Amino acid sequence: MSESSSDKISEIISEISRIYGADEWWEADSAEEVMIGAILTQQTRWENVRTAISRLKMHDLCSFPKIRSADPAFIEELIRPTGYYRQKARRLKLLAEFVLERHGGMENLSNMETHLLRRELLSVNGVGEETADSILAYGFMRDCIVIDRYTKRIFACAGITSDGDELRRAFEEALPGTSSAKRRIHGHLVEYAKDFCNKSRCEECVIRNLCE
DNA sequence: GACCAGGTCCTTG
DNA sequence: CAAGGACATGGT
Numbered sequence: 001m002s003e004s005s006s007d008k009i010s011e012i013i014s015e016i017s018r019i020y021g022a023d024e025w026w027e028a029d030s031a032e033e034v035m036i037g038a039i040l041t042q043q044t045r046w047e048n049v050r051t052a053i054s055r056l057k058m059h060d061l062c063s064f065p066k067i068r069s070a071d072p073a074f075i076e077e078l079i080r081p082t083g084y085y086r087q088k089a090r091r092l093k094l095l096a097e098f099v100l101e102r103h104g105g106m107e108n109l110s111n112m113e114t115h116l117l118r119r120e121l122l123s124v125n126g127v128g129e130e131t132a133d134s135i136l137a138y139g140f141m142r143d144c145i146v147i148d149r150y151t152k153r154i155f156a157c158a159g160i161t162s163d164g165d166e167l168r169r170a171f172e173e174a175l176p177g178t179s180s181a182k183r184r185i186h187g188h189l190v191e192y193a194k195d196f197c198n199k200s201r202c203e204e205c206v207i208r209n210l211c212e
Numbered sequence: 213g214a215c216c217a218g219g220t221c222c223t224t225g
Numbered sequence: 226c227a228a229g230g231a232c233a234t235g236g237t
Contacts, residue, residue, distance in 0.1 A: 042219040083234040
């Protein structure tokens with residue numbers, strides 16, 4: 001990766017942030033809900049997650065104690081719109097076990113140091129890097145940039161890198177640093193990619209002007 | 213009807 | 226350890 005990558009990242013971010021507002025991005029009422037949504041959103045549109053979450057809430061099943069004791073088949077039924085529903089129902093069960101049994105509840109988790117918490121989250125089957133980072137950034141409000149597929153796509157397109165670890169390092173160097181800024185930036189990148197990284201609007205992409 | 217979505221895990225070579 | 230497949234519904 002070239003020396004000026006972080007400069008270019010800063011440039012791209014300020015361009016995109018200019019286009020989108022400063023709203024908080026992940027819709028959720030609690031850290032628990034972020035964690036549940038983070039599993040449900042895997043490889044699925046957010047609209048389907050919204051449906052699934054509201055169905056869970058309708059049956060008072062949007063919390064780990066309830067999920068832990070619920071009938072797996074019933075959870076599957078409620079989250080069906082998000083796809084991979086059998087796998088995701090299992091992952092929600094594992095996450096509930098992780099939170100309640102391994103760590104004694106959300107309170108203890110929220111008191112953990114960020115890097116330790118990240119390692120712990122990654123130890124759960126079904127929680128990969130992107131899910132863990134989303135949970136850290138949007139659930140526990142930690143200083144953590146989320147590198148997801150959209151982010152990689154944008155920066156690969158700009159000729160920087162599509163390697164997650166490299167991008168993370170370059171981001172740390174490029175970003176001003178507050179955790180709320182990182183949350184907003186990730187949201188902006190995702191929205192930007194949804195809008196412009198497709199066949200019909202790729203030509204309008206302002207980042208193209210910043211590419212080699 | 214193909215193609216993709218706010219990924220991750222498991223199996224193969 | 227990289228590449229490929231499986232998981233599955235809903236919208237364009």
